[in-house]
Amino acid sequence: MADNGAAPMILTEHLTKTYPNRGGKPIEAVKNVNLTVERGEIFSLLGPNGAGKTTTISMISGLIKPTAGDAFIGGHSITREPMAAKQLMGFVPQEVALYPQLSARQNLVFFGKLYGHYGAELQRRVDEVLAFIDLTDRQKDRIETFSGGMKRRVNIGVGLLHKPDLIYMDEPTVGIDPQNRRRILDTVKQLRDEQGMTVLYTTHMMEEAQELSDRVAIIDHGEIIALGTQGELTQQVGGQDQLELTIDGAGWSEELISTLEQQVKGVSRVQYLPPDEAALDGGIGLTGKLNVFVGQGRRALPDVIELLNRAGVDVQSVKVQEPDLEAVFLALTGRALRD
Amino acid sequence: MRKIWTIAAKDLIATYTDRNLLIIMLLTPLLLSTIIALAFGGGASGDSAGPSLSDIPIAIVNQDQGINPAGEMGSLLPPGTDLRGTLFDLSLTSESAITGTDTTTATSSGFNIGDVLVSILAPDSPQAAASTTSFSSDNLPACPLVAEGSDSGYDTTLDQLFNTTVLTDTTAARAGVEGGEYAAAILIPPDFSNRIMPFGQFGAADGAVAEIAPVQVAPVEVYANAGMPIEASVARAVTEGIVGQFSRMGLAVQGLGDSAIESMGPMDSEALAEPPPALTAPAGEWQAFLARQGENNAWFAALAGLVGGLSGGNDSAVTDENMDENIGDEVGGALACLFAPGAGSITIMREPVNKLQEQPRFARVMVQVGSAQAVFFALFTGVFGVLSIYDERKQWTLQRMLASPTSRTTVLTGFLTGNVVVVLAQLALLMLFLTGISSLILRRPIFIWGGPWYLLLLLMAAISICVAGLGVLVVGLARREEQVQVFGPMVNMFLGALGGSFGFYVPAALANLSLITWATDAFRTLATGETDIWLNLTVLAVQGALFFGVGVWLFRKRLDL
Ligand SMILES: Nc1ncnc2c1ncn2[C@@H]1O[C@H](COP(=O)(O)OP(=O)(O)OP(=O)(O)O)[C@@H](O)[C@H]1O
Numbered sequence A: 001m002a003d004n005g006a007a008p009m010i011l012t013e014h015l016t017k018t019y020p021n022r023g024g025k026p027i028e029a030v031k032n033v034n035l036t037v038e039r040g041e042i043f044s045l046l047g048p049n050g051a052g053k054t055t056t057i058s059m060i061s062g063l064i065k066p067t068a069g070d071a072f073i074g075g076h077s078i079t080r081e082p083m084a085a086k087q088l089m090g091f092v093p094q095e096v097a098l099y100p101q102l103s104a105r106q107n108l109v110f111f112g113k114l115y116g117h118y119g120a121e122l123q124r125r126v127d128e129v130l131a132f133i134d135l136t137d138r139q140k141d142r143i144e145t146f147s148g149g150m151k152r153r154v155n156i157g158v159g160l161l162h163k164p165d166l167i168y169m170d171e172p173t174v175g176i177d178p179q180n181r182r183r184i185l186d187t188v189k190q191l192r193d194e195q196g197m198t199v200l201y202t203t204h205m206m207e208e209a210q211e212l213s214d215r216v217a218i219i220d221h222g223e224i225i226a227l228g229t230q231g232e233l234t235q236q237v238g239g240q241d242q243l244e245l246t247i248d249g250a251g252w253s254e255e256l257i258s259t260l261e262q263q264v265k266g267v268s269r270v271q272y273l274p275p276d277e278a279a280l281d282g283g284i285g286l287t288g289k290l291n292v293f294v295g296q297g298r299r300a301l302p303d304v305i306e307l308l309n310r311a312g313v314d315v316q317s318v319k320v321q322e323p324d325l326e327a328v329f330l331a332l333t334g335r336a337l338r339d
Numbered sequence B: 001m002r003k004i005w006t007i008a009a010k011d012l013i014a015t016y017t018d019r020n021l022l023i024i025m026l027l028t029p030l031l032l033s034t035i036i037a038l039a040f041g042g043g044a045s046g047d048s049a050g051p052s053l054s055d056i057p058i059a060i061v062n063q064d065q066g067i068n069p070a071g072e073m074g075s076l077l078p079p080g081t082d083l084r085g086t087l088f089d090l091s092l093t094s095e096s097a098i099t100g101t102d103t104t105t106a107t108s109s110g111f112n113i114g115d116v117l118v119s120i121l122a123p124d125s126p127q128a129a130a131s132t133t134s135f136s137s138d139n140l141p142a143c144p145l146v147a148e149g150s151d152s153g154y155d156t157t158l159d160q161l162f163n164t165t166v167l168t169d170t171t172a173a174r175a176g177v178e179g180g181e182y183a184a185a186i187l188i189p190p191d192f193s194n195r196i197m198p199f200g201q202f203g204a205a206d207g208a209v210a211e212i213a214p215v216q217v218a219p220v221e222v223y224a225n226a227g228m229p230i231e232a233s234v235a236r237a238v239t240e241g242i243v244g245q246f247s248r249m250g251l252a253v254q255g256l257g258d259s260a261i262e263s264m265g266p267m268d269s270e271a272l273a274e275p276p277p278a279l280t281a282p283a284g285e286w287q288a289f290l291a292r293q294g295e296n297n298a299w300f301a302a303l304a305g306l307v308g309g310l311s312g313g314n315d316s317a318v319t320d321e322n323m324d325e326n327i328g329d330e331v332g333g334a335l336a337c338l339f340a341p342g343a344g345s346i347t348i349m350r351e352p353v354n355k356l357q358e359q360p361r362f363a364r365v366m367v368q369v370g371s372a373q374a375v376f377f378a379l380f381t382g383v384f385g386v387l388s389i390y391d392e393r394k395q396w397t398l399q400r401m402l403a404s405p406t407s408r409t410t411v412l413t414g415f416l417t418g419n420v421v422v423v424l425a426q427l428a429l430l431m432l433f434l435t436g437i438s439s440l441i442l443r444r445p446i447f448i449w450g451g452p453w454y455l456l457l458l459l460m461a462a463i464s465i466c467v468a469g470l471g472v473l474v475v476g477l478a479r480r481e482e483q484v485q486v487f488g489p490m491v492n493m494f495l496g497a498l499g500g501s502f503g504f505y506v507p508a509a510l511a512n513l514s515l516i517t518w519a520t521d522a523f524r525t526l527a528t529g530e531t532d533i534w535l536n537l538t539v540l541a542v543q544g545a546l547f548f549g550v551g552v553w554l555f556r557k558r559l560d561l
């Protein structure tokens, strides 16, 4: 494979797509996107519906021509050397792109051949993939007889057949139950950890991006509005951690609020919910709830606990809630991700 | 190269593992061919090898309440339009209605397709004579079922095939069947006309057109006598054939309506270049009007052809004597046959004496009927096969192919090759099954297609290329998928009508426009033991190449995502 090992896995330069719009303003689906995806990372493209995720992936995978700009896969321009670029990547579209009348195996064999694999080698790869997606026993059944989760697994399997360096997954968990979703998220991590694949993952679900990604780009209205690790992004918008402590209400006194605010470094605000109010907030009615807002939660936690112990307050459980990408999106756009 | 075959083979597997497709592609043409061949190739000539069928006793009950097209269409037409006659009265009533001397009967009772069916199956009954549509076989052209050469001895007609009793009561009809009196009872439901004619489904309020439901297969019930299975199937096949033609007419009219409406919004006189003539105006005036509109709108041109054809059919019968007089009238006659197969006018001609004569009569008819049906059904495979690229785009398998290191040209070539191969396999299977069925019916192994095998293969290959090429052309011409759904079948019906797939024949000058004519002619030649089909092969191959060339050029851009 003519892969220039030094080049980043994906590099986009001013990638832009404008759709003509009869009688209206042209739709700028993707505007000037500049991204670098390094080898071996899971990179998520997070954005609400219609943000331009699929359009971006379609340009990077050579399905549609960019209006301007270019994308390089392992150093190969997708517009000028499409065959070399495409050989490096696997493609898992948002839709279940399989032939419903054909069996799982027939689908895998068909697409495997399009990647240039034939004969015994192809059959071996198909067997491997079927084992990986745990569908060896259903391989002869037609896709149309499969459940949604099984179809999704085959959909991913097809993308893995030729052992690509890079795999695109466009919202691979849409419309399936939690177990199957869990399974797919684990698969994605496995691909990175065990096979060293680079994954470009799009989703509109913050939790998925959070759990999977090494780095995240947040896209809205065709533009990348933030890019970095999750920590970098939350720092960028000045996010604060929240310590949620469940305490025995018996030892509590209101003075502790000001003590905490003054003596623990970084604490900006403390809030106490007595047992009756905490019950409304999901407590069991015997314990109170203490919320401490602080810059770096994990660092402040020991101090907070020690202080409470000294005051004779019994801490029963602790949770550190770090600011999430939802908060980042809200801060940047003024909208919730799920609008 | 290898990938092209991979893609083609995938299409072949996907098509031939789809049970519903197989029913349409194989089972239907086989059943149709067999039944028609049984009905007309069996007995009348005294051929002992086949079953003899004539004077099958059937009963018919017409409960159809008809429709009143004047009322239904009123909302579509400019206010003040005289609605005493309608396009449909024009097309299906006799001369007198057109000239306006006898419009009262037609308008007062609206339009009743059930009556038409009765008058076809029971032409001599008083009920048929009283039919409001004054459907008289005198006005209809002769529609020969099988025509060969110029020798014209007629020997089987629909008239002789059935002995029809018209009843008014369904219970009595069913009892008659159960008592063994009739081979089948044909029961026409009250909403028959309404379900066939799309005008029943136009919304009224503001002249806008509501969602138009697809024309349904009209539910004529054929109550069959289990003790007379062959006779009952013939009755069913003939009934379904006629009803099928009605439905096609409904579909065609709906297609015209849809497209006209789509392209110009509600039909108001301002949108037309000139006000339309009164509906009672002579057909000629309408034809001229529509032809002028047709300069701007293709559908009007098609409609003009239809009106011209139908009115032509009313006053000029296609007979041996006037065959060459007037081409326009000939088409008219043919179309009138298509839309209104006439009582006593479905006939079968005697073949010229040649080597074919050595084959049993059933086999001879089977070659003719079977090949015409096979190619006709292949036309649909051709169009809908190409259309499936839209499905592939919707289900993202097209994108998945294009995301692999496979060029657009390879994907397109593979896809089109697949379509040719699917059609070729369909033809080959139909030919095999037809000869198998013939062997079963004649109770001895017989290969009805003659030979040699390489010419048969070459012929089927040429037909496949031609058929698949036509598919690409049709899909390439249409701007959107929905247009193909209407336009594709219309083109196919037209070629089928010209090519003899509906059991009537048009003069050679016209018939030769249809690839089906060239195909059936070649099959018949081979079946008679001759081998000179080079002209046919050339015509088919050249047509195919042209269709493909223009079609692919138009179609290429449909691969854009
Ligand atoms: N072929 C097209 N023609 C015109 N506009 C298009 C086309 N494809 C996409 N768009 C528009 O481009 C924008 C981005 O669409 P895209 O499918 O990339 O969004 P997405 O982020 O993948 O959304 P989703 O989460 O719903 O899949 C949308 O406004 C969409 O309407």
Ligand SMILES: [Mg+2]
Pocket (backbone or CB within 6 Å): A053, A054, A055, A094, A170, A171
């Ligand atoms: Mg999308």
